[in-house]
Amino acid sequence: MHELSIAMSIVELAQEEADRRGDIRIKAVHLRLGALSGVVKDALFSSYAMACDDTPLEGSRLVVEDVPVIIFCKQCDGQRPVHSTQMFCCADCGTPTGEIVQGKELLVVGLEVEE
Amino acid sequence: MSAKTRMIEVRENVLKQNDIVARELRRKFHDAGVFVVSMVSSPGAGKTALLENTLTRLRQECRVAALVGDLATENDAARLARSQAPVKQIITGTVCHLEAAMIDRALEGWKLDELDFLFLENVGNMVCPSSYDLGEDLRLVLMSVTEGEDKPLKYPTIFNSADVALITKIDLATAVEFDATAANRNIQAVRPGMAILDVSVKSGAGLDEFLDFLRARRADAQTVLGARAAT
Numbered sequence: 001m002h003e004l005s006i007a008m009s010i011v012e013l014a015q016e017e018a019d020r021r022g023d024i025r026i027k028a029v030h031l032r033l034g035a036l037s038g039v040v041k042d043a044l045f046s047s048y049a050m051a052c053d054d055t056p057l058e059g060s061r062l063v064v065e066d067v068p069v070i071i072f073c074k075q076c077d078g079q080r081p082v083h084s085t086q087m088f089c090c091a092d093c094g095t096p097t098g099e100i101v102q103g104k105e106l107l108v109v110g111l112e113v114e115e
Numbered sequence: 116m117s118a119k120t121r122m123i124e125v126r127e128n129v130l131k132q133n134d135i136v137a138r139e140l141r142r143k144f145h146d147a148g149v150f151v152v153s154m155v156s157s158p159g160a161g162k163t164a165l166l167e168n169t170l171t172r173l174r175q176e177c178r179v180a181a182l183v184g185d186l187a188t189e190n191d192a193a194r195l196a197r198s199q200a201p202v203k204q205i206i207t208g209t210v211c212h213l214e215a216a217m218i219d220r221a222l223e224g225w226k227l228d229e230l231d232f233l234f235l236e237n238v239g240n241m242v243c244p245s246s247y248d249l250g251e252d253l254r255l256v257l258m259s260v261t262e263g264e265d266k267p268l269k270y271p272t273i274f275n276s277a278d279v280a281l282i283t284k285i286d287l288a289t290a291v292e293f294d295a296t297a298a299n300r301n302i303q304a305v306r307p308g309m310a311i312l313d314v315s316v317k318s319g320a321g322l323d324e325f326l327d328f329l330r331a332r333r334a335d336a337q338t339v340l341g342a343r344a345a346t
Contacts, residue, residue: 002211002243009129017125027120031129038246038272085271087304096307100275106129106246114118 006039006106007047011057013108018056023115028061030110035069035085036103061112069103133247136215140250145340147227150333151235153213153249155273156257157266158239161283163191164316165257165325166236170198172326177231182221184213184238191236201225212243215250232333241270252336253329259284260293264301271305279310281325286315 014029033039041064048062073080073090079101081091089096128134144151154162166181173179180201183191192204205213205221218235227233235251237244256277258266261284267274274280280302288295295313302309312328314321 002246005210006129006246009132013127013129013131017123017127021123025118036272036275038242038276085275085305086268088271088275088307089304096303098275098307098309108125108127108129111123111125112120113123114120 003043004047007051011051024113028112030063032105032107034067034103034105037106067105070101072099137248137250149230151233151251152253153235153251155237155244160257160259170200179232181234183236245273245276257281260288264298267301267305274305282313285313286318
């Protein structure tokens with residue numbers, strides 16, 4: 001359960017970004033969360049509310065965009081989704097591959113702010 | 116007063132701080148010529164037993180050391196110290212994984228260029244350590260035969276973050292009716308092409324192969340770094 005420390009990093013990072021831009025108030029933080037990030041979304045939501053307590057972000061929302069795993073399939077010679085995280089093979093042709101192109105993201109991509 | 120809401124686009128990695136420290140550690144390790152191997156598994160899979168054996172044996176031929184992470188107690192460090200290798204305990208308190216900054220702090224005052232191998236034993240946990248780069252060259256994930264063949268399917272992320280899978284306590288395989296074919300199939304399903312080694316510290320099975328594997332990986336890394344330095 002490392003979601004609380006992740007949530008605290010998100011809050012800190014968002015606040016630093018806001019501070020750099022002057023007198024603004026964060027209403028929501030938008031996050032891209034990869035299926036292989038190792039972070040559990042539900043635990044992150046509850047941790048986020050806790051991490052925001054007594055900070056300028058108190059009452060703000062966390063908006064999460066799930067990022068699926070994309071692999072490079074040599075057989076198809078292109079980027080393809082995987083069958084599942086339990087079955088790392090090309091969803092189209094079934095070739096097993098460990099070449100991950102996307103899915104480890106844990107990125108703050110946007111802040112909804114009020115001026 | 117009416118407030119106006121607008122969207123600011125940013126692109127910040129939440130684990131940026133850890134990744135920066137890990138990158139710096141990796142550079143330091145490479146400059147010093149030390150090959151760094153980390154170990155992750157659930158509690159009780161046999162990380163400490165394998166590490167104690169590995170330190171004892173590798174110490175006969177090269178310079179080895181270890182850092183070991185636990186939420187509490189110095190028991191593992193005391194146990195590993197029997198190998199006579201330098202060992203330091205990292206007590207993480209409530210933190211369920213090692214982070215790069217903890218490694219960096221623990222290594223303060225250590226002369227890395229006097230080491231050939233450094234081992235990092237993570238806190239026993241199959242979830243959280245997967246998110247944190249520690250600057251290691253090689254990450255081993257251990258699963259014991261008593262844990263069930265479907266462990267990789269339940270924890271695909273940790274297997275995906277690792278380079279090599281070790282199946283431990285292989286001497287108990289028959290007693291617990293371990294299905295090696297299913298275990299291998301499940302590991303390959305979540306991490307195609309992953310190297311798998313079977314070991315038992317108790318019987319000694321697979322330990323020579325494991326050390327050969329570590330020596331070969333270290334030699335490979337040195338060749339790559341040597342070639343990079345020459346260009």
